[in-house]
Each structure stands twice: as C-alpha cells, then as structure tokens.
Amino acid sequence: MLSRRNFLAVSAAILAAPALAAGEELKLAFIPQENPEKLLGDVRAITGWLSERMGMTVTGFVTFDHAAAVEALRNGDADISFMGALPYVLAEDQIGAVPLLSEVYRGQPSYAGRVFVRKDSGIETLADLKGRDIAFADPVSESGYLYPLDLFVREGLIADAADADNFFGRKFFAGGYQQAMQAMANGLVDAAGASQYADLLLTPDQQAEVKVLAESEQIPSHAVVARPGLDQGVQARFVETMLQLNEPGNRHLLAYLYGPDGYIAADRDVYEGVRETARRYGYLK
Amino acid sequence: MKKLITTALVGLLPVAAGATAVEQAPWAPRSAAYRLTLFMGNLTPVPWEKIKNSWTAPAPGSALSEDAMSRVTPAEASAISAALAAQDRQALFEAATAVVAQGILRHLEAAEAALGQPNAAHEVAKAEALFRAFEDGIKAADAKAARDLGRAWLVLNSSLGTAGVLGHGAQETDAERFAAAHATLETYLTENYLPAAYAEREKLTPVPESAVRSGTPVTLPATLPPGSNIADQRELPRLVLQFEEAGEDEANLPLVAYGDMLFDSPEIFGAPARELGIACSTCHNRSDVNRDFFIPGLSKYAGGMDVDGSFFNPMFNDRADDHLDTPSMRGIRFTAPYGRDGREPSLRRFIRNVIVTEFAGEEPTPFQLDALEAYVKQFDFLPNPKIDRAGRLTDLASDAAKRGEELFNTEFTGLGDRSCASCHTPERNFRDGLTYDIGTAEPPFPGGTPIHFETPTLRNINFTAPYLHDGSLPTLASVVDWFDASKNLGLDEAQRADLTAYLEAVGDGEEPYQAFEGRDSVFRLSWEELTTFASTLDTLLPMRDAQNIALLVDTVAPDLAADASVMVNQNSKPEIYKFAAILRAVGDASAAGDWDEAGLQWSQFKAMQAEIDERMY
Numbered sequence: 001m002l003s004r005r006n007f008l009a010v011s012a013a014i015l016a017a018p019a020l021a022a023g024e025e026l027k028l029a030f031i032p033q034e035n036p037e038k039l040l041g042d043v044r045a046i047t048g049w050l051s052e053r054m055g056m057t058v059t060g061f062v063t064f065d066h067a068a069a070v071e072a073l074r075n076g077d078a079d080i081s082f083m084g085a086l087p088y089v090l091a092e093d094q095i096g097a098v099p100l101l102s103e104v105y106r107g108q109p110s111y112a113g114r115v116f117v118r119k120d121s122g123i124e125t126l127a128d129l130k131g132r133d134i135a136f137a138d139p140v141s142e143s144g145y146l147y148p149l150d151l152f153v154r155e156g157l158i159a160d161a162a163d164a165d166n167f168f169g170r171k172f173f174a175g176g177y178q179q180a181m182q183a184m185a186n187g188l189v190d191a192a193g194a195s196q197y198a199d200l201l202l203t204p205d206q207q208a209e210v211k212v213l214a215e216s217e218q219i220p221s222h223a224v225v226a227r228p229g230l231d232q233g234v235q236a237r238f239v240e241t242m243l244q245l246n247e248p249g250n251r252h253l254l255a256y257l258y259g260p261d262g263y264i265a266a267d268r269d270v271y272e273g274v275r276e277t278a279r280r281y282g283y284l285k
Numbered sequence: 286m287k288k289l290i291t292t293a294l295v296g297l298l299p300v301a302a303g304a305t306a307v308e309q310a311p312w313a314p315r316s317a318a319y320r321l322t323l324f325m326g327n328l329t330p331v332p333w334e335k336i337k338n339s340w341t342a343p344a345p346g347s348a349l350s351e352d353a354m355s356r357v358t359p360a361e362a363s364a365i366s367a368a369l370a371a372q373d374r375q376a377l378f379e380a381a382t383a384v385v386a387q388g389i390l391r392h393l394e395a396a397e398a399a400l401g402q403p404n405a406a407h408e409v410a411k412a413e414a415l416f417r418a419f420e421d422g423i424k425a426a427d428a429k430a431a432r433d434l435g436r437a438w439l440v441l442n443s444s445l446g447t448a449g450v451l452g453h454g455a456q457e458t459d460a461e462r463f464a465a466a467h468a469t470l471e472t473y474l475t476e477n478y479l480p481a482a483y484a485e486r487e488k489l490t491p492v493p494e495s496a497v498r499s500g501t502p503v504t505l506p507a508t509l510p511p512g513s514n515i516a517d518q519r520e521l522p523r524l525v526l527q528f529e530e531a532g533e534d535e536a537n538l539p540l541v542a543y544g545d546m547l548f549d550s551p552e553i554f555g556a557p558a559r560e561l562g563i564a565c566s567t568c569h570n571r572s573d574v575n576r577d578f579f580i581p582g583l584s585k586y587a588g589g590m591d592v593d594g595s596f597f598n599p600m601f602n603d604r605a606d607d608h609l610d611t612p613s614m615r616g617i618r619f620t621a622p623y624g625r626d627g628r629e630p631s632l633r634r635f636i637r638n639v640i641v642t643e644f645a646g647e648e649p650t651p652f653q654l655d656a657l658e659a660y661v662k663q664f665d666f667l668p669n670p671k672i673d674r675a676g677r678l679t680d681l682a683s684d685a686a687k688r689g690e691e692l693f694n695t696e697f698t699g700l701g702d703r704s705c706a707s708c709h710t711p712e713r714n715f716r717d718g719l720t721y722d723i724g725t726a727e728p729p730f731p732g733g734t735p736i737h738f739e740t741p742t743l744r745n746i747n748f749t750a751p752y753l754h755d756g757s758l759p760t761l762a763s764v765v766d767w768f769d770a771s772k773n774l775g776l777d778e779a780q781r782a783d784l785t786a787y788l789e790a791v792g793d794g795e796e797p798y799q800a801f802e803g804r805d806s807v808f809r810l811s812w813e814e815l816t817t818f819a820s821t822l823d824t825l826l827p828m829r830d831a832q833n834i835a836l837l838v839d840t841v842a843p844d845l846a847a848d849a850s851v852m853v854n855q856n857s858k859p860e861i862y863k864f865a866a867i868l869r870a871v872g873d874a875s876a877a878g879d880w881d882e883a884g885l886q887w888s889q890f891k892a893m894q895a896e897i898d899e900r901m902y
Contacts, residue, residue: 032407041349064403067450087450094451106853135439139447140454173456175410175442188435197855204847208862283453 025057026050026234029069029078032062042256049253053241056234066140073097073227080226080238082258085274086142086283088223092268093275093284096228099266100239103221105197109264112196113147113216116184119209123190126155126214132190135172135180137198142274144177146281147216148193161281177201185210220270222258239265309511311348313411315388316418317511318344318353322381323489324510325582326374329595330604335582336377337369345512345581348414357384379483386478389415393467396441401458405445413438416470419478422491426503430493434473440466507557512581515567521799521807522573522748525615526663535817539824543833544660546818547653550840555645558597565639565657571799572664574611574749584608586756588749598645610756612741613749616666619714620742625754627720627739633658652833666714666744667794676711682790689787692780699772705784708740715743715791724771725753746792761788804853804902811848812901815841816894819868822887831875834883838872857900864893 028050030043043060050058061078063069066087072078074095083091091097102109115134117123123132129152137144152158158167165171172189174180177198184192185206191213192198199207224242226235244250246262254260278284312320321339325332343350354362361384368377389412396408416438424431444466446458477493484497492503509515528538535542547553548565568575568589576588583590585608592609595602609625622628623635636657640646649657671682678690693705700707709715720737728735738754752758758767762785769776776784801807818841825834842865849861867890874883 064407065447067448068403070450086454090450090453106855139456140450145454172439172443174439175406175413179413179438179442183435183439186431186435188432188439200850204850205843207850207858208846208865211859278453 025059026054026238027077027079028058028060029072029081030060030062031066031069031081031083032064046253046256049250050238050241053244054237070095070097073225076227078227079230079234080224082222082224084140084142084222085220085271086146086278087140088225089271089275089278090283091225092271098226098228098230098235099223099268099271100226100235101224101242101263102266102270103223103258103260104262104264105221105260107261108218109221109270110218111143111221112218113143113145113151113193114196114198115148115151115213115215116181116192116194116199116210117190117213118184118187119211121190123213126152126157129191129213130157130167131169133170133172133188134168134191134193135174135183135189136193137174137177137180137195139173142219142277143195143216144180144198145173145193146277147219148214150277150281151214151216181210217273220274221260223266223271224263309346309509309513312344312346312417312511313414314344314347314349314351314353315356315384316415317347319381319385319418320491320508321345321510321512321581322377323491324508326378326489327596328582329599329602331372331374332582332606333369333372339581340365340369345510345579347511353384356388358387361387374489375483375485378486378489382478382483385415385418386474388412389474390471393441393470396445397460397463397467400460400463401446403448406442406447409438409441409445419474419491419493421508422503422505423477423493425505426492426496426501430473434470437466437469441470507560509561510581512579514577514579514587515561515563516577518570518575518577521801521810522571523667523796523799524571524573525665525667527665528663530665536820538659539821540656540659541663542660542817543821543825543837544656544658545814546821546837546840547657548660549814549818549844550836552836552839553640553646553649553653555598555647558644559646563644568611569614572615572617572661573613573745576750578611586610586751588751589756592643598643600645601642608755610751610754613745614661614664615745616714616742617664618662620716621718622720622739625738626736632661636661650832667748667797669744669791669794671790671793672711676713676715676791678787678790683786685783685786686790687787688780689783689785689790692776692784693787697772697774699774705768709743711791716740725755725757743788743791745794745797747789748792748794748797761785761792764788806851806853806902808848808852808854809902811844811851815845815848819890822871826871826875826880826883826887829875829880831878834875835872838868838875842866842868842872853902854900857897860893860897860900864890864897867893 028043028047030039032039039062043062047058047060063072063078063081066083069078069081069083070087070091073081073091080100088097088099092099105111115126115129123129136148139145149158149161149164152164152167153160158164170189172180172183174183177194178201180192180194181198181201183189185202196215199210202210226238242263243265245254245257251262254262275284318339321344322336325336325339340353342352344353347353354365357365361380364380365377365384368380392408392412392415396405396412399405399408420431423434440462444459444462447454447456449455477495480494483494486497490503490505492505496503526535528541529535535545551559551562551564554563568578574588578584578589579587580590583594583596589608589610591605591607593601593603593605593607595604612625617623617632621632622630623632624638629635629638633654636654637649640649671679671686673679678687682690693709696702696704708717708719708721710717717740720739722735722737725738726735746752746761750759750761752761752764758764762781765776765781765784765788768774769781799810801810818837821837822834825837845865845868846862849858852858852861867886870886871883871890874880874886
C-alpha cells in the first residue's frame with residue numbers, strides 16, 4: 001500500500017512528466033562557504049542522489065557568491081539555488097524568486113545573530129565596543145552582519161550602517177563566520193558579529209573563553225529558492241525529494257548540503273521580518 | 286568521557302587545543318602534504334614511501350581528492366621528487382616549505398590582479414588555506430608576528446570589496462590597503478619560509494626560520510597530521526558493565542569509578558599522548574574498539590596503529606612498521622593472556638605496559654592499577670541470545686549458522702586434525718588462552734621464529750572489523766576464505782557462506798551501539814560519567830588524597846567544559862563552565878592543603894549538580 005508520502009511523490013512525478021523533455025535537466029546553484037573546491041565534491045554527491053530519486057538529470061555548480069547565484073536564477077542558468085534569507089528577499093523583490101524549503105538547525109527553522117567577545121576582555125555592553133575593533137562575516141550576511149549591526153542601531157549607538165565606521169575602531173569583514181570568530185578568539189579584534197552557532201566553530205577550549213554580549217531577534221534560516229517560472233511539478237518533486245533527507249536513512253547526505261539537521265517546506269510569510277530589516281537598511285524599497 | 290567532540294570543525298587551527306580531541310577540518314592538498322611530511326619526517330625510521338604517497342596521491346585529511354603534486358610548479362615538483370629520491374630529509378623539508386610559501390604568494394598575487402572581481406576572494410581563501418600549514422609554528426614562536434599576520438588577513442578580506450546582491454551591500458575595493466597587507470605577508474613569508482638558505486632542522490616543524498636561527502626555544506604544541514582521527518567512533522559502542530546491569534550504581538563503587546575516570550584520563554600518559562588528549566578510551570571506546578581511529582604514518586588501517594613506534598615513546602621503538610589492530614576489551618577478564626601476542630599473563634601487568642611503555646606515562650601507583658583493573662574487569666560482552674552459556678547456537682540462529690556450527694566443529698587435516706572449535710573453544714568464550722603460529726606473521730629472519738598470536742575470542746566480533754592481529758582482513762567472510770585457502774580446508778562456496786553465517790551468529794550482540802535521541806544526548810552521557818567520576822571525591826577528600834584528587838580534577842574539569850560544546854541545550858553552556866570552575870576550586874584548595882575550603886567547594890559542586898541536572902543535555 002502506498003503511504004501518503006509515496007503517493008505524493010508518485011503524483012508529483014506524473015504531474016511533472018510532461019515538462020521533462022529528453023535531455024532536460026534541473027540546474028542547482030550552490031553558494032560557496034568555507035571551501036568552494038570541496039563544495040564541488042559535495043555537489044556531485046548530492047546531485048547524483050537527487051537525479052536518482054527525481055528520475056531526471058540534476059546538475060549543480062558553485063557560484064562565486066550570492067550575487068552570482070541570484071543572477072543565475074534571473075537569467076535561467078540556475079533553476080534552484082541555496083541562499084541566505086537576505087539574498088532571498090532581495091531576489092524575490094527583484095526577480096520574483098520563489099522559496100521552496102527552509103533549513104532546520106537544532107530543531108528550529110530560525111536562528112539569531114550574536115555579538116561575541118572574549119570573557120577576559122572586560123567588555124560588558126555593546127557601548128563598551130566604542131572605538132574597539134570588530135569582525136563581521138560578510139557584508140551580504142544577515143546573521144554575520146546586518147542583524148548583529150542592528151543591535152547597535154537599536155541601542156542608539158549608531159544611526160545606520162554607514163555610521164558604524166564612526167563608532168568602531170576598525171570594522172572588518174573577515175570572509176566568514178569562522179574567520180570572524182577566530183579573529184576575536186585570538187585577540188586580533190575585540191568582538192565578532194556572527195551566527196548564533198558560530199562559537200561552535202571554535203575549539204572547545206576557545207568556546208569556554210568567549211561569551212555572548214548580545215543576541216538579535218530570530219532570523220529565518222537559509223532557504224532553497226526557485227527561479228520564477230520553474231515548472232510547478234518539478235518544484236513539487238524537488239521539495240518532496242529534499243524532504244526525504246529528513247529520513248534516518250538519508251540524513252548522512254545533509255553533510256553535503258551545508259550540514260543542516262533537515263529541511264521544512266518554506267513559508268514566505270516568515271521572511272517578513274527580514275524584508276522589514278532590509279527596508280530599514282535600504283536594501284529594499 | 287573523552288573525545289566526544291566529533292562534529293566541530295576547527296578550520297584555521299592545525300589541531301585542537303587542550304585535552305579533548307576535535308576532528309580536524311580538511312586541509313588544502315599542498316598543506317596536507319606538507320604537514321604529513323613534517324610528521325612522518327620526524328618518525329624513526331622515516332617512512333619514505335608513505336611520505337611520497339602524501340604528495341603523489343590524494344593525501345589523508347585533504348579537502349579534495351587531488352594530489353598535491355598536481356598543484357605545484359614543475360620546478361617545485363622536481364625539487365620534491367629529487368629530495369624523495371635521495372631520501373634527503375632536509376632537502377625535502379626545504380622543498381615542501383617552499384611549495385606552501387610560494388603557493389600562498391602566487392594566490393595572493395592572483396587575488397591582487399583580480400581585485401574588484403569575485404575571483405579575488407577565492408584566491409585569498411586559497412592562500413589562507415595554505416597559510417594554515419604554518420600558523421601554529423608562527424603562533425608558538427612569535428606572538429607579535431602571529432597577530433600582525435592575522436590582522437593582515439583580516440585587511441585582505443575586508444579590502445576585497447563586493448558588488449553586493451543586486452547592488453545592495455556593495456563595498457568598495459580598497460586596493461591600497463590590500464597591497465599593504467599583501468606586502469606584510471609577502472615580506473614575512475619570504476624571510477621566514479623562503480630564505481636564501483635554511484638552517485639545518487633536527488626536528489621538522491613549521492616554526493619560522495628567524496626563530497630557528499635565533500636559537501630561542503619554542504614550545505610547539507603536539508599535533509597530529511592531516512587525516513588523523515582520534516575522536517570517538519561515530520557509532521558509539523554500548524558499554525556493558527556487570528555491576529550496572531545487575532542494578533548497582535557506580536557512585537557506590539569508588540574504586541571502580543576512579544578506574545573509570547583513569548580509563549578516560551590522558552593525565553596518566555606522558556607527552557605527546559597526554560597533550561593530544563589520548564586516553565585508554567580513545568582506542569577502546571566504551572570497552573570496545575574505536576574503528577575510526579587513524580593516524581597517518583602510524584596506522585595502516587583505521588582501528589589500530591603501530592603501538593611501538595617512535596612517536597609516542599621513542600624508548601619503546603622497535604623500528605618495525607607493525608600495525609596492530611586494536612582488540613576489543615569486552616569480557617576482558619575472561620580473555621587472558623593479554624596483548625595480541627599474549628605476552629602478558631596478567632591484566633594488571635598489561636595495563637602498566639600500556640601506560641608506561643606504549644604511551645610514556647609515569648609509573649602508575651598500586652592504587653591506580655587497582656582502580657583500572659577493578660574497572661575493566663567489569664566489562665562484559667554484549668548479551669547474545671543466539672548462543673547459550675556453553676557457546677552452542679540456540680534456536681534463534683539461522684539454519685545456515687547451524688550448518689556452519691557443524692563445520693566449525695569438524696576436524697580438518699589442514700588444521701592438524703583439529704577443528705576451528707579446538708582453539709576457539711565455544712565453552713571458553715571461543716578462545717583457549719594459548720598462542721599459535723597460524724601463518725599470519727613472517728619470521729624476523731630466514732629460519733627465525735615468527736611471533737605467535739593468542740587465540741582471540743569470537744564473541745561480539747561482528748562489531749570489531751577488520752580482523753587478524755594486523756587488521757589485514759576486512760570481513761568475516763574474508764577470514765573464512767583465508768583459512769580455507771591457507772589451510773586447504775576444501776570448503777565449497779556454500780560451506781564458506783555457512784561458516785561465515787556461524788561466525789556472524791556467534792559474533793552478534795544485542796544493541797551494539799549507544800542510541801542518542803532528544804535529551805538522551807551525547808552530552809548527557811558525558812555528564813553522567815563525569816559527575817560519577819567526581820563522586821569519588823566523597824572518598825578521596827576524607828582521605829586527604831591530594832595526588833589522586835589532582836589527577837581527577839585535571840581530567841574531569843577540562844572535560845566538562847570541553848564537552849559543553851556538544852550540548853543540545855546550548856543555553857546552559859555557561860552553567861557548565863561555572864560548574865567546572867567549582868571542581869577546579871576543589872582541586873586548588875586540596876593542592877594548597879586547605880581541606881575545609883575543598884570540602885566547602887565540593888558541597889557547592891554537589892548542590893549545583895542537583896540544581897542544574899535537568900538542563901544538562
């Protein structure tokens with residue numbers, strides 16, 4: 001007897017069938033994180049599995065950055081891309097990108113941005129960071145820049161993003177969560193603005209030496225986003241297949257996909273907070 | 286418990302600091318080859334073939350399945366090849382160092398040329414990944430340089446600029462700042478890793494040339510090479526303790542609890558094992574084996590290593606590359622003699638041998654040996670309802686296994702008119718306590734006597750692959766094939782399958798791995814173990830046993846703090862750090878002879894334990 005899950009999968013396949021002309025393929029774009037070259041191997045592993053499960057050719061490529069991923073969705077070089085919440089809302093606004101899935105970490109489809117300092121730094125409040133150096137992850141990162149920065153704005157310490165350079169001694173973009181956290185833990189800077197879980201990128205001994213100075217509101221987790229106009233049946237089949245990654249026998253494959261605990265179907269409404277923040281910082285009109 | 290930390294990635298650090306092992310993030314191919322060259326180049330004798338493989342094949346611990354030689358210039362390749370061919374350690378060190386340093390400089394030049402384009406960030410990332418190979422050497426030798434260079438990397442990344450997404454979040458490129466940071470790195474690397482002439486290296490390290498030439502002693506933390514894995518087995522074996530299954534609490538057995546702590550303590554070993562956080566439990570995860578354990582240069586297969594090489598205890602170095610498969614310790618009280626070659630009749634002597642000879646520890650005290658022995662004697666086999674108390678198959682075994690049982694008890698000419706069961710005696714836990722030459726080792730010289738190996742138990746062997754003393758056979762089926770071929774047993778395919786089915790029935794066990802779900806987390810297990818270890822303070826404090834209290838605190842306090850990183854309930858992490866600090870205060874007071882204070886802190890520890898217990902998962 002077919003389970004509901006199987007039934008849906010079969011239905012999706014039937015619905016999608018007319019759109020699958022011979023040689024047609026689903027193209028996925030991946031945003032590089034720590035090591036773009038390693039990601040290539042991961043991409044091969046996951047697209048191989050998706051091809052087999054979806055019964056169609058699924059290929060993947062690693063983009064230079066978020067901008068290139070959004071551009072690929074716009075011009076059809078990619079059908080689906082993995083991206084953070086901020087690039088997603090920008091892509092939605094500009095090109096009508098559609099959210100399909102959201103990542104789950106530690107049981108939650110959301111997380112926060114934090115400002116971390118060393119326990120021995122004597123820094124107790126955000127205001128204490130005036131004139132001090134801070135490392136963020138990346139300028140187009142919600143948890144690694146915009147949300148931690150917003151904590152300073154909400155405290156009335158800075159007026160807006162442009163004012164940050166007047167408040168901090170030096171503001172760095174370290175290139176990633178890990179680099180920002182290591183810079184802070186090693187004493188190269190006084191604070192780091194990064195994801196709630198970025199301290200887990202430090203050694204256990206380093207983790208014991210840092211503390212959280214402030215935490216942002218919750219941010220919807222990274223999303224998997226489709227280009228506008230992608231066949232509805234293919235979208236449904238992709239979502240159904242990706243949700244199978246939550247099953248115990250498939251969970252090991254999550255390591256090839258930025259290592260979330262799993263995925264849930266995306267709800268575009270939960271990104272409203274990100275749109276609002278993006279509007280306040282002039283990213284959205 | 287030690288080494289639970291299996292998921293964290295420490296990208297920029299060569300290895301975990303402190304006593305808890307962390308899996309290393311993968312290395313760039315050239316960095317991996319360089320670090321493997323340093324590690325293996327310091328072994329005696331130098332394993333030249335393995336070093337060569339580190340360059341010519343994808344290296345263990347490399348992020349990409351690509352060999353380092355494919356990423357070097359022709360001139361660099363010829364320098365590496367010439368040094369390898371000449372087996373010239375110094376020349377190889379110089380060539381390998383130059384590969385990494387020149388690689389960094391080439392990527393930085395490419396980044397500068399590509400400034401303003403997305404590729405620039407990737408070139409910087411590649412340069413930074415290579416720089417990781419030198420980082421701990423610079424940090425140990427010259428804190429100021431480490432800071433200056435660290436800031437230079439921050440400046441490089443920050444001045445790349447970005448077009449943002451659809452024009453938002455754009456940052457200007459700052460070519461001037463980029464060039465200045467580039468120059469800082471180039472100057473340092475040229476002076477310290479590409480000098481006109483390198484000083485002769487007694488030990489191969491990533492310490493910068495200026496520090497080596499100045500003669501200032503540099504304390505470089507012990508590291509393992511890329512591809513090493515000393516974290517616990519991903520599927521954590523289930524521990525079966527006799528008293529626990531019978532309903533007794535370990536906290537009521539202080540000698541056993543203290544032995545349990547020692548089994549998890551790197552403090553009883555000498556350097557470098559102690560510094561690396563290696564304990565008995567590193568290889569013997571929860572009484573069984575750690576089939577993931579691997580150290581390039583020392584291990585031929587995962588799940589074992591050459592225990593008498595030059596790395597852990599040069600005094601015990603036999604200069605032979607003889608990998609030993611780690612035996613399970615399940616049911617160890619029933620499996621004398623000890624050591625694969627059965628050289629130690631007593632468990633106590635074997636434990637002392639591991640501590641002192643294999644891992645260069647101080648002579649353990651009689652109390653410590655009593656404690657370790659008391660603990661490991663509690664290890665039982667996993668229950669297996671497919672066999673009865675006499676080792677005969679029960680009705681739960683398959684027909685194939687039952688046919689295999691008959692074969693197992695059949696005498697064969699090739700076995701000297703004996704059966705498999707003659708040595709793997711079912712009613713003696715499938716071993717006989719004797720040693721044999723079954724042809725698995727070669728004589729040390731023509732006409733010499735090969736090492737005899739003891740008959741290993743077959744109980745629970747489904748979970749201990751690979752097989753034989755050297756781990757050379759990957760499956761039970763391959764063991765059957767080996768005996769069939771080497772002893773001319775004349776078994777046909779069906780018979781071999783039946784015999785394998787029999788071994789799998791005998792070798793089975795219930796619930797072989799620890800299950801983790803929700804609040805029954807890895808951390809919860811660790812919490813329960815570590816607080817049980819601490820409970821021995823109820824015995825040690827009244828005895829005013831400062832020595833054993835110090836050992837306990839040095840083991841448990843850092844472990845509590847380190848294991849916090851794997852908590853599911855990350856919100857309670859700060860409480861663990863505070864809790865560990867109280868335990869440290871017990872140790873400090875005891876060391877100072879302030880027993881009132883030690884008692885007070887211990888009371889606080891217990892009160893806090895009760896208060897936070899529910900949140901500890």
